Amino acid sequence: DIVMTQTPLSLSVTPGQPASISCKSSQSLLHSDGKTYLYWYLQKPGQPPQLLIYETSNRFSGVPDRFSGSGSGTDFTLKISRVEAEDVGVYYCMQSIQLPRYTFGQGTKLEIK
Amino acid sequence: EVQLVESGGGLVQPGRSLRLSCTASGFTLGDYATTWFRQAPGKGLEWVGFIRSRAYGGTTEYAASVKGRFTISRDESKNIAYLQMNSLKSEDTAVYYCSRGLSSAYWGQGTLVTVSS
Numbered sequence: 001d002i003v004m005t006q007t008p009l010s011l012s013v014t015p016g017q018p019a020s021i022s023c024k025s026s027q028s029l030l031h032s033d034g035k036t037y038l039y040w041y042l043q044k045p046g047q048p049p050q051l052l053i054y055e056t057s058n059r060f061s062g063v064p065d066r067f068s069g070s071g072s073g074t075d076f077t078l079k080i081s082r083v084e085a086e087d088v089g090v091y092y093c094m095q096s097i098q099l100p101r102y103t104f105g106q107g108t109k110l111e112i113k
Numbered sequence: 114e115v116q117l118v119e120s121g122g123g124l125v126q127p128g129r130s131l132r133l134s135c136t137a138s139g140f141t142l143g144d145y146a147t148t149w150f151r152q153a154p155g156k157g158l159e160w161v162g163f164i165r166s167r168a169y170g171g172t173t174e175y176a177a178s179v180k181g182r183f184t185i186s187r188d189e190s191k192n193i194a195y196l197q198m199n200s201l202k203s204e205d206t207a208v209y210y211c212s213r214g215l216s217s218a219y220w221g222q223g224t225l226v227t228v229s230s
């Protein structure tokens with residue numbers, strides 16, 4: 001199975017400050033079709049996960065532009081340019097290149113200072 | 114508006130079966146894959162499996178932890194997807210979510226399954 005490793009596991013950020021989460025995969029997520037199958041989800045307290053970023057760097061509809069995804073191969077990053085109170089929750093990266101073993105990172109809990 | 118609503122969760126004894134439903138509205142279920150995930154209490158997310166869209170044959174894929182015990186199906190006339198869970202184990206205790214598409218752009222609120230004697 002592809003192992004997804006997120007760092008840090010927790011993050012405490014002052015509103016208005018930036019935040020960054022790293023996600024590393026044990027194998028390349030670059031598919032032969034040219035796409036890199038890395039996704040970012042946010043699970044707010046008491047809610048189901050919501051899609052933020054698909055295929056490494058594409059923001060899903062309605063996601064604020066303060067969220068951005070980047071990376072390639074095995075190294076990926078989710079950045080929040082200016083954290084807001086509504087951004088609290090657990091962030092997960094997920095790979096979907098390897099069937100039938102989609103796997104998630106451990107999750108990164110973001111709190112507001 | 115795209116909506117997914119899971120139902121059918123509850124308390125079940127080990128070894129028994131349970132069928133979860135995922136009722137879709139605002140879109141045609143067969144036009145997309147339906148993916149199932151689960152989340153054990155206080156734990157992270159786990160991919161369970163999916164059923165491909167009609168255009169891709171409606172074939173299924175499963176995580177190793179559930180393969181042979183769980184079956185995903187779809188009733189397009191009712192716009193409902195199902196997760197049939199057999200031979201349940203205590204480690205299957207989790208909130209189960211269905212989502213739309215392989216990228217899981219839309220999720221339901223989840224339904225809790227507790228496997229305990």
